[in-house]
Amino acid sequence: xxxxxxxxxxxxxxxxxxxxxxxxxxxxxxxxxxxxxxxxxxxxxxxxxxxxxxxxxxxxxxxxxxxxxxxxxxxxxxxxxxxxxxxxxxxxxxxxxxxxxxxxxxxxxxxxxxxxxxxxxxxxxxxxxxxxxxxxxxxxxxxxxxxxxxxxxxxxxxxxxxxxxxxxxxxxxxxxxxxxxxxxxxxxxxxxxxxxxxxxxxxxx
Amino acid sequence: xxxxxxxxxxxxxxxxxxxxxxxxxxxxxxxxxxxxxxxxxxxxxxxxxxxxxxxxxxxxxxxxxxxxxxxxxxxxxxxxxxxxxxxxxxxxxxxxxxxxxxxxxxxxxxxxxxxxxxxxxxxxxxxxxxxxxxxxxxxxxxxxxxxxxxxxxxxxxxxxxxxxxxxxxxxxxxxxxxxxxxxxxxxxxxxxxxxxxxxxxxxxx
Amino acid sequence: xxxxxxxxxxxxxxxxxxxxxxxxxxxxxxxxxxxxxxxxxxxxxxxxxxxxxxxxxxxxxxxxxxxxxxxxxxxxxxxxxxxxxxxxxxxxxxxxxxxxxxxxxxxxxxxxxxxxxxxxxxxxxxxxxxxxxxxxxxxxxxxxxxxxxxxxxxxxxxxxxxxxxxxxxxxxxxxxxxxxxxxxxxxxxxxxxxxxxxxxxxxxx
Amino acid sequence: xxxxxxxxxxxxxxxxxxxxxxxxxxxxxxxxxxxxxxxxxxxxxxxxxxxxxxxxxxxxxxxxxxxxxxxxxxxxxxxxxxxxxxxxxxxxxxxxxxxxxxxxxxxxxxxxxxxxxxxxxxxxxxxxxxxxxxxxxxxxxxxxxxxxxxxxxxxxxxxxxxxxxxxxxxxxxxxxxxxxxxxxxxxxxxxxxxxxxxxxxxxxx
DNA sequence: TGCTAATCGAGACGGTACGTCAAGTCTTAAG
DNA sequence: CTTAAGACTTGACGTACCGTCTCGATTAGCA
Numbered sequence: 001x002x003x004x005x006x007x008x009x010x011x012x013x014x015x016x017x018x019x020x021x022x023x024x025x026x027x028x029x030x031x032x033x034x035x036x037x038x039x040x041x042x043x044x045x046x047x048x049x050x051x052x053x054x055x056x057x058x059x060x061x062x063x064x065x066x067x068x069x070x071x072x073x074x075x076x077x078x079x080x081x082x083x084x085x086x087x088x089x090x091x092x093x094x095x096x097x098x099x100x101x102x103x104x105x106x107x108x109x110x111x112x113x114x115x116x117x118x119x120x121x122x123x124x125x126x127x128x129x130x131x132x133x134x135x136x137x138x139x140x141x142x143x144x145x146x147x148x149x150x151x152x153x154x155x156x157x158x159x160x161x162x163x164x165x166x167x168x169x170x171x172x173x174x175x176x177x178x179x180x181x182x183x184x185x186x187x188x189x190x191x192x193x194x195x196x197x198x199x200x201x202x203x204x205x
Numbered sequence: 206x207x208x209x210x211x212x213x214x215x216x217x218x219x220x221x222x223x224x225x226x227x228x229x230x231x232x233x234x235x236x237x238x239x240x241x242x243x244x245x246x247x248x249x250x251x252x253x254x255x256x257x258x259x260x261x262x263x264x265x266x267x268x269x270x271x272x273x274x275x276x277x278x279x280x281x282x283x284x285x286x287x288x289x290x291x292x293x294x295x296x297x298x299x300x301x302x303x304x305x306x307x308x309x310x311x312x313x314x315x316x317x318x319x320x321x322x323x324x325x326x327x328x329x330x331x332x333x334x335x336x337x338x339x340x341x342x343x344x345x346x347x348x349x350x351x352x353x354x355x356x357x358x359x360x361x362x363x364x365x366x367x368x369x370x371x372x373x374x375x376x377x378x379x380x381x382x383x384x385x386x387x388x389x390x391x392x393x394x395x396x397x398x399x400x401x402x403x404x405x406x407x408x409x410x
Numbered sequence: 411x412x413x414x415x416x417x418x419x420x421x422x423x424x425x426x427x428x429x430x431x432x433x434x435x436x437x438x439x440x441x442x443x444x445x446x447x448x449x450x451x452x453x454x455x456x457x458x459x460x461x462x463x464x465x466x467x468x469x470x471x472x473x474x475x476x477x478x479x480x481x482x483x484x485x486x487x488x489x490x491x492x493x494x495x496x497x498x499x500x501x502x503x504x505x506x507x508x509x510x511x512x513x514x515x516x517x518x519x520x521x522x523x524x525x526x527x528x529x530x531x532x533x534x535x536x537x538x539x540x541x542x543x544x545x546x547x548x549x550x551x552x553x554x555x556x557x558x559x560x561x562x563x564x565x566x567x568x569x570x571x572x573x574x575x576x577x578x579x580x581x582x583x584x585x586x587x588x589x590x591x592x593x594x595x596x597x598x599x600x601x602x603x604x605x606x607x608x609x610x611x612x613x614x615x
Numbered sequence: 616x617x618x619x620x621x622x623x624x625x626x627x628x629x630x631x632x633x634x635x636x637x638x639x640x641x642x643x644x645x646x647x648x649x650x651x652x653x654x655x656x657x658x659x660x661x662x663x664x665x666x667x668x669x670x671x672x673x674x675x676x677x678x679x680x681x682x683x684x685x686x687x688x689x690x691x692x693x694x695x696x697x698x699x700x701x702x703x704x705x706x707x708x709x710x711x712x713x714x715x716x717x718x719x720x721x722x723x724x725x726x727x728x729x730x731x732x733x734x735x736x737x738x739x740x741x742x743x744x745x746x747x748x749x750x751x752x753x754x755x756x757x758x759x760x761x762x763x764x765x766x767x768x769x770x771x772x773x774x775x776x777x778x779x780x781x782x783x784x785x786x787x788x789x790x791x792x793x794x795x796x797x798x799x800x801x802x803x804x805x806x807x808x809x810x811x812x813x814x815x816x817x818x819x820x
Numbered sequence: 821t822g823c824t825a826a827t828c829g830a831g832a833c834g835g836t837a838c839g840t841c842a843a844g845t846c847t848t849a850a851g
Numbered sequence: 852c853t854t855a856a857g858a859c860t861t862g863a864c865g866t867a868c869c870g871t872c873t874c875g876a877t878t879a880g881c882a
Binding site for chain 4: 524525527528529530537541545569570572573574576577579580581582583584585587588590598599601602604605606607608609610
Binding site: 015016017018019020023049053054055056057058061 | 824825826827828829830831
């Protein structure tokens with residue numbers, strides 16, 4: 001994601017002083033910390049350099065734009081959410097949703113999501129990264145849970161899985177992105193997901 | 206939303222030359238047009254002033270920040286979506302969803318949404334405006350359709366309406382915000398909504 | 411000096427509300443007071459208007475530029491220095507010089523001189539006014555004193571008067587313009603002038 | 616006079632890219648050239664930057680105000696006037712005056728003088744620089760000539776030298792500052808100086 | 821062990837846009 | 852028609868960062 005910048009002038013073999021991995025990490029950490037503090041808009045490369053105790057060129061040598069840097073900082077810190085398997089569809093889904101909401105619904109998580117969504121429209125590259133690192137894994141987790149349930153006969157066979165996944169994902173992202181955090185309640189989410197489950201042919205809770 | 210900036214210095218009666226409504230509109234139009242051209246990130250107040258044939262101070266007299274200006278430009282152009290009433294719940298919902306997606310799913314609509322979501326986390330004022338102008342009306346429209354249906358007995362009485370509304374809204378916003386526009390299909394949306402309707406106690410289509 | 415601005419549109423007879431002489435004076439006074447406070451550089455027409463409790467257009471209707479206004483404010487307050495006639499040349503000259511230095515050597519007087527000298531090079535109009543209102547009267551006063559002395563035989567007949575005048579004027583303006591005010595001493599000036607008088611053929615004191 | 620601005624943050628050894636002497640000179644030259652063109656009042660830092668092909672910050676990094684810049688530009692270009700020594704007082708003085716008037720009486724010279732005099736009253740720092748760089752050397756030159764003459768017995772011993780110097784300087788500055796350039800004649804100046812010399816006890820020419 | 825070449829911190833460089841201020845003009849309502 | 856008020860266009864102000872470019876001073880691996 002980074003590194004394949006300008007460097008490597010001709011000769012394959014690394015010559016001269018190698019780039020410091022430590023500096024690399026320090027920069028990413030400063031970026032994340034400042035990002036949480038002042039937001040994407042007011043994040044300046046100069047402040048990152050100062051905070052990391054690093055020269056500007058050391059940053060530009062690795063990332064060519066603020067966007068690049070921020071994307072890398074966020075992607076390299078992506079949290080993972082485990083997929084539960086208790087044998088009961090409803091329980092699995094609700095457990096997974098609860099964990100996912102806990103992780104992404106934090107102040108930082110919401111900022112990250114907001115930043116990414118806001119940038120996507122003007123930055124196709126970021127969109128792609130975001131899609132493959134944040135959304136696809138969530139959908140895959142959901143798909144796994146639902147497929148297992150369908151295999152066990154807990155879900156009507158003719159239910160289009162992708163539609164059900166979109167409905168559940170939609171409910172979650174709607175709460176994360178659109179609703180003011182004060183208005184989000186887990187109980188509410190569970191109700192909505194139950195409607196989807198019922199509509200997908202699961203026995204009533 | 207604007208206007209109540211600095212003005213009103215003591216005397217109630219307007220004194221001095223009144224602010225030109227024409228200039229006001231011209232600025233907002235230039236803002237929208239440039240916004241669509243270069244995006245929020247690369248929109249400069251100076252370019253707006255130049256495009257509108259106006260001095261910078263004339264802009265700063267009305268809006269104190271770029272954010273303020275852009276929000277006003279977007280809000281003052283907010284499209285309205287009519288709520289259909291054919292007597293059939295499914296038909297009403299699908300019709301409404303289709304119109305809403307057409308309006309908000311356009312290139313500009315997506316940009317607007319992305320911009321707002323991305324800014325919300327760092328701008329509470331914008332969040333409020335956005336919530337009351339974009340989200341609440343949509344929810345109200347949905348609520349109206351569902352309430353009518355419940356009154357007619359087309360919807361099970363014990364279905365929590367707010368949960369159903371969140372599910373439908375979620376499906377739509379998920380498509381608008383999260384999915385790459387290329388992957389959005391109306392058919393897919395209809396399927397997901399049908400799952401919600403079925404789960405809410407509507408007879409199968 | 412002012413007044414012959416835009417006004418007088420055709421009809422000779424004043425029609426409509428006449429210009430207030432009181433306002434005119436108030437503006438000039440505010441100008442002088444602010445000038446002494448902040449200096450020419452940082453004097454703003456807006457501050458003059460505010461201080462005088464007057465609209466900007468009321469000022470611009472009378473003076474077209476800041477320079478015009480300031481020049482008028484200074485000229486309209488020009489002090490006059492009486493020419494003594496005691497029958498003794500030396501006494502007359504020294505008395506006159508003392509009075510002149512007292513008037514022009516004040517803090518305001520020095521500021522006025524400095525302002526005018528500094529502006530002269532870029533403003534021929536001001537130069538003319540300055541020359542005729544400030545310098546010529548001083549020279550005339552000196553000329554009168556010297557001519558009287560020459561007529562009385564107190565001054566050698568072949569002394570070129572204009573050269574003597576220039577020498578005396580030079581001594582004074584040099585003290586006023588060039589020397590730091592702290593280094594100016596009347597005794598010193600008298601010594602220098604005595605040299606000129608002796609060189610002009612007056613008996614030693 | 617410049618340079619000792621922000622720099623020197625703790626570490627003695629210069630760190631980072633050193634300031635370019637070349638741009639430094641270019642800026643000063645542009646300043647002088649524009650100063651002669653449009654005058655101090657209408658000189659803008661932006662125009663200097665444009666003319667020198669330099670960013671504004673490069674100027675502000677070295678000089679904090681327009682005044683600072685202009686003072687430095689003028690001081691760094693101060694002309695020197697040689698002191699003649701022919702053995703004859705009258706000849707020496709007249710030669711020196713002629714040279715001095717030629718240098719300072721030029722269009723640029725007069726502007727510089729006017730600028731400085733006009734600014735002195737509101738800028739003590741400039742006053743000091745001006746006094747020590749422009750006035751004192753001239754007085755020193757005169758003093759040297761007169762002292763030599765007094766040592767040779769060409770000048771009466773009891774003549775106060777500083778008064779004589781002030782008289783001669785006064786005559787010159789009066790011509791330079793007060794008189795319109797059209798009215799200045801060298802012959803006139805020589806006459807006035809001869810009066811002073813005669814008054815100081817020099818044999819008549 | 822020294823040589824070589826890219827790295828490092830630092831900060832100056834030419835620029836762009838910021839948000840503020842004042843200049844001089846224009847437009848109201850009140851007198 | 853003048854006045855006070857204040858919005859208008861214009862243009863410079865001084866600041867903050869941009870992304871690029873020197874500097875002298877480290878580092879590795881290669882010779």
